[in-house]
Amino acid sequence: MEHIIPTWLLIPFVCQLLCIAVFPLTKFEHWWENNTHKLSVSFLLGLPVAYWLCTHGMTHELEHQMVYDYVPFILLLMALFVTTGGICIKGDLRATPLMNCAILSTGFLLASFMGTTGAAMLLIRLLLQTNTNTPLIPYFSL
Secondary structure, eight states: OOOOOOGGGGHHHHHHHHHHHHGGGSTTHHHHTSHHHHHHHHHHHHHHHHHHHHHTTOHHHHHHHIIIIIHHHHHHHHHHHHHHHTOOOOOOOOOOHHHHHHHHHHHHHHHHHHHHHHHHHHHHHHHHHHHHTOOOOOSSOO
C-alpha cells in the first residue's frame, strides 16, 4: 500500500537547514557550536515527523529507512573517517592555484575508486595544510 506524505512535513527539514545556515551568523553562534544543542534541535524538529509517520501507519517504512538507509550511511562515514584518519600525506607543497588544482584533480580521480566522501576525507587535511602553510599533524601514525 502506498502512503502519501503531505508536503507540510517538509517544514521541519527546511527549518533544520535554516538553523544550520543562519545560527552560525547570528548571536546564537556560540550556542550553536555545542553539539548537544545541534542534537537537541534535530530531535525537536524530527520527533513530530516521526510521530506523524507512526500514527499514520508508516512505522514499517520508518524502521526500514532507519535500518537500511540511515544506519549503513553512518557506519560508512565512520569507517571512512577511521580509515582516512590514519593516513597522513606529508609534503612541502607551495600554496598555488596549480597545486590546489592538482589536489582537487587527484580527489576527482580517487572519487571514482573510493567514493566522493572517502576522497574528500583523505585529501581535505592536505589541502587545508597546503593553503595555511602550517605543518600537518597526523591524528594517528602508521
